[in-house]
Amino acid sequence: MRRxxxxxxxxxxxxxxxxxxxxxxxxxxxxxxxxxxxxxxxTPVVGSGRTDSGVHAEGxxxxxxxxxxxxxxxxxKALNSLLPHDIVVRAVEEVDSDFHARKSAxxxxxxxxxxxxxxxxxxxxxxxxxxxQPLKVTAMRKxxxxxxxxxxxxxxxxxxxxxxxxxxxxxxxxxxxxGDWIEFSVDGSGxxxxxxxxxxxxxxxxxxxxxxxxxxxxxxxxxDRKKAGPTAPARxxxxxxxxxxxxxxxxxxxxxxx
Numbered sequence: 333m334r335r336x337x338x339x340x341x342x343x344x345x346x347x348x349x350x351x352x353x354x355x356x357x358x359x360x361x362x363x364x365x366x367x368x369x370x371x372x373x374x375t376p377v378v379g380s381g382r383t384d385s386g387v388h389a390e391g392x393x394x395x396x397x398x399x400x401x402x403x404x405x406x407x408x409k410a411l412n413s414l415l416p417h418d419i420v421v422r423a424v425e426e427v428d429s430d431f432h433a434r435k436s437a438x439x440x441x442x443x444x445x446x447x448x449x450x451x452x453x454x455x456x457x458x459x460x461x462x463x464x465q466p467l468k469v470t471a472m473r474k475x476x477x478x479x480x481x482x483x484x485x486x487x488x489x490x491x492x493x494x495x496x497x498x499x500x501x502x503x504x505x506x507x508x509x510x511g512d513w514i515e516f517s518v519d520g521s522g523x524x525x526x527x528x529x530x531x532x533x534x535x536x537x538x539x540x541x542x543x544x545x546x547x548x549x550x551x552x553x554x555x556d557r558k559k560a561g562p563t564a565p566a567r568x569x570x571x572x573x574x575x576x577x578x579x580x581x582x583x584x585x586x587x588x589x590x
Contacts, residue, residue: 339423386566449512461568467539475545486555490526534561
């Protein structure tokens, strides 16, 4: 069996997240059905992690095993010819059997987009959260610094999270303002259910002036979801990139001359 790695982009508004759900269509389900059409066999697809209902992706990674002799380019062309317009395969490559889209992942970057002005956007209403009240970006940046590093993020963990530990490490949390648009970029080793959206929701409360920047330290220490801010809407969140270790170089055997 061969292992095939996919790099995916999708607009998640019409889907109930990545993983199979009993109450709605998901990205995983759509991919598996198209692969079955192409290969003639049921083909389970493993993603780098779950994205919630309505969340988007520029760089979701997945893998599947197959006995097909199709080339990566043939898979790319075949999948994109069958997938709906809001799911696109950006790249396909054959990888070693020990590669695992979820277990091999080392870091992920998420971006949360927020529009902050007097009127919303008709063109980007499904990819950004709209906030009319002016936000204090400097205060949000100060608060964000307290979230960088290894912490117990229990206060930012969504209900129903099955993680055994709430300890995670955030490598970087930057907030950029470009005109009326505010972008939160969160780079971490892993994330709890709804964690990024809860972080952003809390930072928005800081922007409103309802939470002081230094209060973030007490919120972390409390390990109580009720102490943090509300969950920001899913539409503003996008999985940007998943990082893996570079594959080991294959050693060439040199035959000794007799």
